[in-house]
Amino acid sequence: MDRPSTASDQPRALVVEDDPLYATFYRETLLSAVPGISIASAENGYDALLYLAQNWPDLVILDLHMPGFDGFEFLDIVKRKYGLVEVPILVVSAASHESMRPLLNLPQVHVFTKPLRPALLKKLIRQILPEAGATPSKPAPSGFDAPSFEAFVGPDWQLQREIARQFYELAPDRIARLELASRTLDHRDLQAWCQTLTGTAAMIGADRLDECLGRLQRALDRRDIHAIRAEVAATTDELRHLSIILDHEFDLDDANR
Known part of the structure; x- marks a missing residue:
């Protein structure tokens, strides 16, 4: 053509x-x-x-x-x-x-x-x-999974920072809603969060979060209550961990001032 x-x-x-x-x-x-x-x-x-x-x-x-x-x-x-x-x-x-x-x-x-x-x-x-x-490209900061993140988002560091900031700001609400769904054993809501966060993990190259979500999905498939609650706890811990990393690497506190 x-x-x-x-x-x-x-x-x-x-x-x-x-x-x-x-x-x-x-x-x-x-x-x-x-x-x-x-x-x-x-x-x-x-x-x-x-x-x-x-x-x-x-x-x-x-x-x-x-x-x-x-x-x-x-x-x-x-x-x-x-x-x-x-x-x-x-x-x-x-x-x-x-x-x-x-x-x-x-x-x-x-x-x-x-x-x-x-x-x-x-x-x-x-x-x-x-x-x-x-904005001219700036290399992604060290200590982060730059290849996966850049492959999805592109090389513009300012854009990467904006996406990191969104993840950082959404994390507390996502953690709270995951924990609520775990307490009430709302399988539909937990399944939906698995789908949402799997996409997020792929975007930012968060392999450990993806692994947590895989284990949570398998626990949901088995309807294993104890495993579901344990994997929700592991997933929320990883969300907190990622938030700390993103805050440190992308100066998100400074971005929110």
Whole structure:
């Protein structure tokens, strides 16, 4: 597939989202991050493919669950076509981490869960569109699993720090909710937290957290009450441990001042 010609060097973005609220949010964030950017919209994967037949965006922001031709089908086609493989696609979806996991292996696909904070979305946009003024890369700090973290997030240290800060701020609430679900033996809630935190562990390269969650999942499958509570305790301890590491490595106390 030949690259469609463009009339100017103005950056282009395609927003593929059927929810008007999110479509507006993405449009306004794009305009704020990259003044003058040209933005097109599509409500499903089919309309997005029609746009790509005539235009070559520098970035696609993609939802997955849309009526008719959804984001999964869109990615299946786009990432198999010559010329479109290298188009950067930012997937922002409420789909389960398990269903999105295969997308992590697709070239130039960056996967995040809804809702995405404006500040983080803006950093992602600037990272993907370096001409828009991305912060120069800084090596990830030592003592952290840099290869896994960087493979998922990219080399921009400021972006890594923002994601670390989000993890740090969410950890106390996640620990409290995990402990509550353990006390009440709410299997559905515990299963949901296993899925959520497994995605988080993969994002930041937290192998020990992933191992804890694997053991917790197996205990849930066996309905072993004592093992469930023991593995919840191990998981929450690891969440605390990771928070301390992230705070130390990314100067998160300073980031929150």
